Amino acid sequence: MKRVVVGLSGGVDSSVAAYLLQQQGYEVIGLFMKNWHDDSVTISNECPWLEDSNDALLVAEKLGIPFQTVDLSEQYQEKIVDYMFREYEKGRTPNPDVLCNREIKFDVFMKIAMSLGADYVATGHYCKKSEIEVDGEPVYQLLAGADNNKDQSYFLCQLSQEQLAKSLFPIGELTKPEVREIAAQMDLVTAEKKDSQGLCFIGKVRLPEFLQQKLQPKEGLIIQIDKNNPVYNIDAPKLLSVEDGLVLEAKKIDYIPEMGKVVGNHQGAHYFTTGQRKGLNVGGTTDPLFIISTNVATNTIYTGLSSQHPGLFKKALFVEKSEVHWIRTDLALANGKTMDVLARIRYRQPLQKATLHQFENGMYVSFEEPQSAITEGQFVAWYLGDELVGSGVIS
Incomplete structure (x- = not known):
C-alpha cells in the first residue's frame, strides 16, 4: 500500500479526494494546513480556519483516517503575505493562489508529507496528471480538469516535474456536481458546504484593509x-x-x-x-x-x-528570462524559436490563441486578438491542447 497525505482543507473537494484514494487502496493520512490568520482584516468575526479544521477533522473521523493540523503560518507569512505587500508596493498585482501552490502546498507541505513517509501528496484540485516517456525518461503532464467550469490547472502553472511526480489529483476526472453527490452518499459533513472565497487560506479578507496594514493610505x-x-x-x-x-x-x-x-x-x-x-x-x-x-x-x-x-487592450506581453517557467522542460524554447499555443492571463479566462517568442532577455507572448487588462505581476499560462506546459510572471 502506498501512503498518501491529503491536504484536507475542510472543503468538499479534498474530502472526496481522500475518500476516492481510500477506495483505490491507498493508505491515507489527512493533514490540515493552518496558514496565516489575522483577525484585524477578516470581514466577519467568524473564524474560518477553526471551522474548516473542525470540518476536516470530522471528515477524517468519518473515513477512519489519521488526522493532524500543521501550522504553516510563519512560512506563509514570509513566502506569500510579505511577497504580496512587496508586489503591491511596486504597483504590481500578485496572484497568491498560484504562489501558495508552488511555495506552500507543493513545497513546505509536501516536505512535511514526505517526512511522514508519504509516497504522494493529494489535493482537491480540478486537474489531471498523466505520464509519458520522452527519451526513455518519465515525463509528467499537467492536464485541464474534466469539469470545464471548474478547471484549476491555471493555479498549478508554476509546479515543477519533481513536484508533479509526487502529486495526485483524485477528482480531476469528475465534475463539481458529481463530487457533491459522492460526498452526500458518504454523508460527509462538507457535502453542501459552499466553496471558499477570498485569498488562498487567508479566508474571507477585504483586500484594501489587508493592504492598509502595511501600505499607508496616500491621497x-x-x-x-x-x-x-x-x-x-x-x-x-x-x-x-x-x-x-x-x-x-x-x-x-x-x-x-x-x-x-x-x-x-x-x-x-x-x-x-x-x-x-x-x-x-x-x-x-x-x-x-x-x-x-x-x-x-x-x-x-x-x-x-x-x-x-x-x-x-494590448496584443503582447513580456516575461523576463528569470520568470519563464516550463512544467514540460523538454519543450522549452531555444532563443529565436517560436511556438503556437493557447494561453490565458487569468483564471477562468477562455484560452486564447497566441504565439511564444523566446529571445535572449526573455519571452514575448503575442495574441491573435488584443487582450484586455494585461496586469503586471499576474501569471500567463500556456497550453498545448488541454496540457498546461509552462507559465511566467507578466512583467
Whole structure:
C-alpha cells in the first residue's frame, strides 16, 4: 500500500479526494494546513480556519483516517503575505493562489508529507496528471480538469516535474456536481458546504484593509483619458524586426496627468489594479470607468470610459528570462524559436490563441486578438491542447 497525505482543507473537494484514494487502496493520512490568520482584516468575526479544521477533522473521523493540523503560518507569512505587500508596493498585482501552490502546498507541505513517509501528496484540485516517456525518461503532464467550469490547472502553472511526480489529483476526472453527490452518499459533513472565497487560506479578507496594514493610505488624483487621445494612434515603422515589433506591442503607455482630466481622488494607487472598475467612487459618467493604468511613483490612477476603452487592450506581453517557467522542460524554447499555443492571463479566462517568442532577455507572448487588462505581476499560462506546459510572471 502506498501512503498518501491529503491536504484536507475542510472543503468538499479534498474530502472526496481522500475518500476516492481510500477506495483505490491507498493508505491515507489527512493533514490540515493552518496558514496565516489575522483577525484585524477578516470581514466577519467568524473564524474560518477553526471551522474548516473542525470540518476536516470530522471528515477524517468519518473515513477512519489519521488526522493532524500543521501550522504553516510563519512560512506563509514570509513566502506569500510579505511577497504580496512587496508586489503591491511596486504597483504590481500578485496572484497568491498560484504562489501558495508552488511555495506552500507543493513545497513546505509536501516536505512535511514526505517526512511522514508519504509516497504522494493529494489535493482537491480540478486537474489531471498523466505520464509519458520522452527519451526513455518519465515525463509528467499537467492536464485541464474534466469539469470545464471548474478547471484549476491555471493555479498549478508554476509546479515543477519533481513536484508533479509526487502529486495526485483524485477528482480531476469528475465534475463539481458529481463530487457533491459522492460526498452526500458518504454523508460527509462538507457535502453542501459552499466553496471558499477570498485569498488562498487567508479566508474571507477585504483586500484594501489587508493592504492598509502595511501600505499607508496616500491621497492622489484619478485622471480620465479620452478614448480618442493621440497616444493611441501609434503607427509602427514598416521595417521593424520581429523583436522590435513585439516590444512596441507589449510596451506600457507612459501616461501623464496633462493627457486627461481630473475626475476624482483616491487613497493610494497601490490599492488598485488594471482593469478594475469597482471602488473608484467616481459618479456621473455615461459608462463605467475602468482603470487603464496606475503609477505608484506619482500616486496617480488613469481611467477610461467603458470596457472597450483602447487603453485596456494590448496584443503582447513580456516575461523576463528569470520568470519563464516550463512544467514540460523538454519543450522549452531555444532563443529565436517560436511556438503556437493557447494561453490565458487569468483564471477562468477562455484560452486564447497566441504565439511564444523566446529571445535572449526573455519571452514575448503575442495574441491573435488584443487582450484586455494585461496586469503586471499576474501569471500567463500556456497550453498545448488541454496540457498546461509552462507559465511566467507578466512583467
